Amino acid sequence: MKRIVLTGFRGTGKTEIGRILAAQHHVQFLDTDSLIEQQTGRSIPDIFHEDGEERFRTIERDVIAGLPAGDAVISTGGGAVVDPVNMANLRRDSTVILLIADLDTIEQRIARSPRPPLTNLPLQEEIAEMLDRRRQNYHASADLCMDTSGTTPSTAAVIINDRISRGVVTPSARKDALAFFRGGRLAAPALRRLEEILANPPADPLTRLLGVAGYPALHSRGPRLFNALFAEYGLNNHYTFFEDPEIAKILQLARSLDVKGLSVTIPFKQDVMALVDEVDEHAAQQIGAVNTVVFACGTATGYNTDWLGVRKPLVSLKGSKAVLLGAGGVASAAAFALVDLEMDVTVLNRTPEKAKELAARSGCRWAAWDTFDQIRPDLVVNATPLGMEPDTRSPLQEEQLYPDLTVFDLVYTPPVTPLIEMALAKGCTTITGTEMFIEQAKEQFWLFFGIDVPGETIRKYLS
Template identity: 50%
Template sequence: MKVVLTGFRGTGKTSVGRILADRLQAPFFDTDTLVERRAGMPIPEIFRRHGEAHFRALEREAIASLRTAEGVISTGGGAVSDPANVADLRWHGTVFLLSAPPDVIHERIAGSDRPGLTGLPPAEEVQTLLARRKEAYLGAADTCIDTGRRMPDEVADLILRDAEISPDEKRERDGLLGRLGLSDLGEMIDQDPGLRVCAIAGNPCAHSKSPLLYNRLFAHFGMHYRYTRFEWPDAATIIRLANLLPLKGLSVTIPFKADVMRHIDEVDDHAAAIGAVNTVVRCGGRMYGHNTDWLGVRAPLAHRRGARAVVLGAGGAAAAAVYALVSLDMDVTVLARTPDAARRLAERFGCRWGALEDFRGSNADVVVHATPVGMEPDTRSLLAPGDLRAGTTVFDLVYTPPETPLIRAAKEAGCEVIPGTEMFVHQAAEQFRLITGIAVSPELVREMLA
């Protein structure tokens, strides 16, 4: 067994860790203590003599040495800002984030000889660092526990009872799982309470490659997780089920990317601007919404910064595409079968708009196709080879099949083509980081999909 406690100073990691180690009859490791042993001096002295970068390097070595350790590990809150540390801590372990309100933390650490990290007044530094690290904290943790009003013994009790639910909640959970055809998942959780769950939420979503990718990545990083599908007609039912499971993250697809925003607690600035969420991170009973689709569009097109671009479509995927292209300083026009929909999307981002028929004769350098047309079993293409000119970059966001009718037409016209699998790869890498705190390269994602 490997139990990891992380969180800001003053959240009780060391006190709770010692209690857990005693109850579990397991060794206790404190990474700050290991750093001091390696350096031969106290942490405040390390900071004074060598600075934070040297401390972080020693911390990295200490955490790497505990990758295969069994026992209870307490590590500093800044440690999980480094995805390499998170990968080592998560390896066959369960990570608990201990948190507390900023004023409680400030009160608990007042008088510490640990030097500040920002030059700000202590109370302001706590708030600033908590905000800066929030995304990393939520990703790195399997479970979040507020220790602000709890004694260390109480927190230890919660950790030992992790993922328990009431009999009424279990009945509701099993009923919903039965409706979704996932009764076996409830049995797996009951038999293995340490199991965490992630899923793709959509209708339909049977075609998605996310379960294949995520389950291979979980195995690769030694994570005790299972990724499945939540295919159901309404988002509210899916969110309710998610809250009854030891669920950490959701990948959200058609038709729920906009609807799901009404059911989650916090939405980040990018998702709010786009008006769609494709990634939900759950921790501490709260859900946090993000959008990684725009990064999946942006990364493969970074070499076309400043180009003239046309986006075909006006839905959630199109909004992410427009947001990405505008961030690359492109001159964007939105075209859709319903011109009013194109106008509404274009006006949000200060772009031009029109009907699909307006594409013919276009002098676009970049074309991004953001409708479901061409997705299996659909065999149509909105554009024919004669509509395109050589040298244009055509990016089809549809990734099943890998070579869509539009991609074939673009190749015939002599265009640079970017298949939808590239969007999937780049957005999935970012999504995995948000949900798990672990950074994965596009190359590793492609390898896992092969």
């Protein structure tokens, strides 16, 4: 059997259910909190009170790193999922099951617990606060979800065993998905792998799909990168292409297949917002575009990681004068990043009304497309699809470029676009779309799995 790891907040039943599962599978049961107490000779409340939470988390990290690789059921502490190092160790060659429960149930179960409070709030308010704070981390940890609110530990164990053995995707959903993929443009090797995963019965019912949703989508380097990362981190997942002219159809298919996550590309980054259950307030709502959808516990949540992919390579240019070419979903994320870097930003777009709308929403200026030469910026960011195969035109002409200009082309297929070629010839500083892809993919992987992948690891698999 694969190692079973139980995550979730205190009071969701990890210890009781874990003991039952371990007995049923005839393997050892390990509780990380108990292991910490055994190794330190101190209670967890004492560690919190005397040394603080930071010291406790260090000990917890060491304990999790030393857990056996297989033949075990493991129960984790409620905050273990927040640490990316823990997630890399817990997820490797394991089935991770997130246990959830409603507020009242959790409060009843932990009301007499000796564990120290994590905030100064009353208990139920603290539970709500911590659940909200860790929600993304819990969702990232989940291969399967189990609501224990109205079940006994023994009943929960029965349901979990059934899901482990059969999966949660119905035969009819697998059949419909195969028809979808066979009707597309997938290459034969990619289609054969999907036929294995979606067979009735499947070779492994717990293999979860992820993919890039777009039209077109086959230009994406996502499958190459993510499938390599799955092998690197021992994850039971497969990344493929969800290509269709209707994003609603893709979302419906993804829900029926219990897909773990989607990377959303052209032309769906704005349309997909109306189809997810929740949109991240920090960036995606302000940007008005979603490029990442995480599915967990019946909920689809939209995020935007594009803006980080734009921001990180430009930190040294904070406060510069910038021109942003384009006004679509990627441009919205780029505008958010440039404004966050306190740049003087002007949006140019072939359709002036769209430039004006984006500028108003982002707090920057806009102008007619042909005013680029008059602005003479320090930085130009191409957020149009021009340069992307097969339309390999450049949004600017060579005579419009000059040596002290930095050119950032967000197009990454091909890696060196006509705009980048011209900029290099004119002595400009250049940043290719690969840099954006690396940074936004790093953030996506964390949203999907809670693991922080080094940028150099991503670069290795893209080279």
